[in-house]
Amino acid sequence: MKPNLTTTSKITWCPGCPNAQILVSLRQAIEGMVVGGKLKIENLVMCAGIGCHGKITDYMNVNTFTGLHGRVIPAMTGVKCANPELIVIGSCGDGDAFSEGLEHLVHAARRNSDIKIFVHDNQLFALTIGQASSTSPKGFKGKSTPFGSTEDPFNPLLTMLSVGATFVARTYAGDIQGTKRIIEAAIAHKGFSFVDIIQPCITFFDTRDFVKERIFWIDEKESVNDLNKAMMAVNRSDDKMPLGIFYNAEKETFEEALGKVGV
Numbered sequence: 270m271k272p273n274l275t276t277t278s279k280i281t282w283c284p285g286c287p288n289a290q291i292l293v294s295l296r297q298a299i300e301g302m303v304v305g306g307k308l309k310i311e312n313l314v315m316c317a318g319i320g321c322h323g324k325i326t327d328y329m330n331v332n333t334f335t336g337l338h339g340r341v342i343p344a345m346t347g348v349k350c351a352n353p354e355l356i357v358i359g360s361c362g363d364g365d366a367f368s369e370g371l372e373h374l375v376h377a378a379r380r381n382s383d384i385k386i387f388v389h390d391n392q393l394f395a396l397t398i399g400q401a402s403s404t405s406p407k408g409f410k411g412k413s414t415p416f417g418s419t420e421d422p423f424n425p426l427l428t429m430l431s432v433g434a435t436f437v438a439r440t441y442a443g444d445i446q447g448t449k450r451i452i453e454a455a456i457a458h459k460g461f462s463f464v465d466i467i468q469p470c471i472t473f474f475d476t477r478d479f480v481k482e483r484i485f486w487i488d489e490k491e492s493v494n495d496l497n498k499a500m501m502a503v504n505r506s507d508d509k510m511p512l513g514i515f516y517n518a519e520k521e522t523f524e525e526a527l528g529k530v531g532v
């Protein structure tokens with residue numbers, strides 16, 4: 270039966286914010302999986318951290334948990350360990366995931382925790398009105414870097430592949446069907462799924478035109494089973510932005526390994 274995934278909460282994102290497009294993709298992906306018998310809605314738990322993205326749990330009529338800034342991964346890991354039957358998905362921001370919470374992200378990927386994380390990557394701290402984050406481009410001028418950031422941006426895709434993530438993908442919030450497909454595949458994957466969603470902040474750093482000129486969908490067959498090729502695909506020397514599933518591998522999950530030692 271088709272689930273009702275909407276809530277009565279008023280959407281308070283800025284009008285036109287691409288977070289709303291991610292919400293549509295997420296709802297469509299979950300609805301399709303439930304109707305297709307691939308997911309039981311009562312088994313789904315969605316977590317979020319702090320940031321503009323974090324409001325998404327208010328708008329999803331599923332089991333939800335909103336944690337502290339940067340701590341969405343330990344919350345998700347705890348839920349999954351406590352009840353491995355649950356499907357645990359989570360949203361976080363780039364500040365959340367790559368600054369405050371980076372160590373959690375790295376170790377969850379390394380352990381292959383069976384959780385699925387969607388990063389709403391708008392390349393700055395948006396909720397606190399525009400400070401540089403780990404993925405802000407060099408030269409970015411914001412509240413904390415009025416003369417321009419002097420730092421090279423962090424490459425989350427390369428990092429996730431380097432530390433052992435078994436599902437690594439990137440999509441663009443403006444491509445609702447493309448994002449829906451990636452979210453479905455991430456949820457279906459057994460093990461740690463990492464999805465970087467390019468989500469321009471139209472209020473403090475509107476990169477929509479810049480992004481649209483540079484994104485392209487990769488031929489996933491080229492790299493999806495080959496870690497070296499996946500790393501080459503995400504480590505580019507130009508400013509193009511590849512989208513797609515770069516890597517998808519099978520490996521024992523953290524929860525399976527825990528079960529064997531009787532924890």
Ligand code: SF4
Nearest residue numbers: 283286321395470471
């Ligand atoms: Fe969206 Fe940016 Fe507004 Fe936050 S500040 S709701 S990310 S447009």
